[in-house]
Amino acid sequence: MKFIDSATIYVKAGDGGSGHISFRREKFVPKGGPDGGNGGNGGNIIVQAVPNLNTLLDFRYNRKYFAQNGQKGAKSNCSGKYGDDMIINVPCGTLIFNSDSGDLVADLVENNSRFIVAKGGKGGRGNTEFATAINRTPRNCDPGIPGEEFNITLELKLLADVGIVGLPNVGKSTLISVISAAKPKIADYHFTTLIPNLGIVKIAENKSYVVADIPGLIEGASLGKGLGFQFLRHVERSKSLVFLIDAMSPDPKKDYMTLLKELKKYNPEMSKKKRILCFSKTDAVGEDVKAKLKKIKLAQKDIPIFLISAVSGEKIEELKIEMWNKLQTEIIS
Ligand SMILES: Nc1nc2c(ncn2[C@@H]2O[C@H](COP(=O)(O)OP(=O)(O)OP(=O)(O)O)[C@@H](O)[C@H]2O)c(=O)[nH]1
Ligand SMILES: [Mg+2]
Numbered sequence: 001m002k003f004i005d006s007a008t009i010y011v012k013a014g015d016g017g018s019g020h021i022s023f024r025r026e027k028f029v030p031k032g033g034p035d036g037g038n039g040g041n042g043g044n045i046i047v048q049a050v051p052n053l054n055t056l057l058d059f060r061y062n063r064k065y066f067a068q069n070g071q072k073g074a075k076s077n078c079s080g081k082y083g084d085d086m087i088i089n090v091p092c093g094t095l096i097f098n099s100d101s102g103d104l105v106a107d108l109v110e111n112n113s114r115f116i117v118a119k120g121g122k123g124g125r126g127n128t129e130f131a132t133a134i135n136r137t138p139r140n141c142d143p144g145i146p147g148e149e150f151n152i153t154l155e156l157k158l159l160a161d162v163g164i165v166g167l168p169n170v171g172k173s174t175l176i177s178v179i180s181a182a183k184p185k186i187a188d189y190h191f192t193t194l195i196p197n198l199g200i201v202k203i204a205e206n207k208s209y210v211v212a213d214i215p216g217l218i219e220g221a222s223l224g225k226g227l228g229f230q231f232l233r234h235v236e237r238s239k240s241l242v243f244l245i246d247a248m249s250p251d252p253k254k255d256y257m258t259l260l261k262e263l264k265k266y267n268p269e270m271s272k273k274k275r276i277l278c279f280s281k282t283d284a285v286g287e288d289v290k291a292k293l294k295k296i297k298l299a300q301k302d303i304p305i306f307l308i309s310a311v312s313g314e315k316i317e318e319l320k321i322e323m324w325n326k327l328q329t330e331i332i333s
Helices: 172-179 252-266 268-272 287-294 316-328
Strands: 002-012 045-050 064-066 086-091 094-098 104-108 114-118 149-159 162-166 197-204 207-213 240-246 274-280 305-307
Touching: 002 086, 002 114, 045 094, 045 104, 064 086, 086 149, 104 114, 114 149, 162 172, 162 252, 162 316, 172 197, 172 207, 172 240, 172 274, 172 316, 197 316, 207 316, 240 252, 240 316, 252 268, 274 316, 287 305, 305 316
Parallel strands: 002 064, 045 086, 162 207, 162 240, 240 274, 274 305
Antiparallel strands: 002 149, 045 114, 094 104, 094 149, 197 207
16 A cells, blocks of 8 residues: 655745946046846756655655845846755655646656756846947846745655554554654544554654554454454555554453464465564553563564553664664565
């Protein structure tokens, strides 16, 4: 399943600098001619696709982009300096829309492909350019043209890298809400989540991945119980799964086995995905329960076990890093 990551930003290209009006004043030239220079052009706003970026998350915090204005023209036919372009880096595969018209403006698929989304304004002409045989002392110049400005929407289609699966009410949505900017509905009853939530987890500059929180699964999901299997396709192509089990459950191991059984019934490939076993809500259980959970024996030996609490923050950072590390290794079957 592809999720969409999007951000709307405001871009404003640089204004052109205005032309200048001046006349030469030289010692032995009583009536110097015009010498006002042209204004410089404003900088463009350029969007460029780069590798090593995979989310539009940063655009949620920085929403306005300005290119530099061109400088004014000056005496002695000096042209104003051109404004610098503003280059906005986006992940490859970003679509750019005009937010007001909804029109697709560009589709930056290729690495290093770039597109001018807003053109800088042209600088105005200085009075030198207005001189003619009849009018040798023109007293006019052009103002600079304003740079283009738009609201643009960036859209990136994403695949969920990590799927969070678990029985209802175990804290899946709470987990995604603490590791990403996603704000899903959280409540103390079963089937709070009705449609999948997507979150982007950022652990460092250029190190981020997409996590999906799906509705809870129950025993018999394969027979259409609960919300059934319909949402599993959202994590079918994810590279790894976090099995989230409630530490307060009377039988956590059974919950794990139920989950595994249902996933296998849906698609045997699901049980071959890299897996992290996570017990949630450890803030609500005693040390004795935690000790028991740590000792749970699984048929598959290489599955890391985490005891986490979204409330106290216990082992959350470690889990984020483990998810990242799992994505870096090859799929084991
Ligand atoms: N004490 C404690 N409570 C938690 C923790 N995480 C979640 N909860 C609570 O558990 C309940 C269920 O949380 P959700 O995040 O909605 O659970 P879910 O797995 O998404 O539930 P469904 O969408 O219904 O499958 C809520 O009342 C949460 O406040 C935790 O770490 N500690
Ligand atoms: Mg939920």
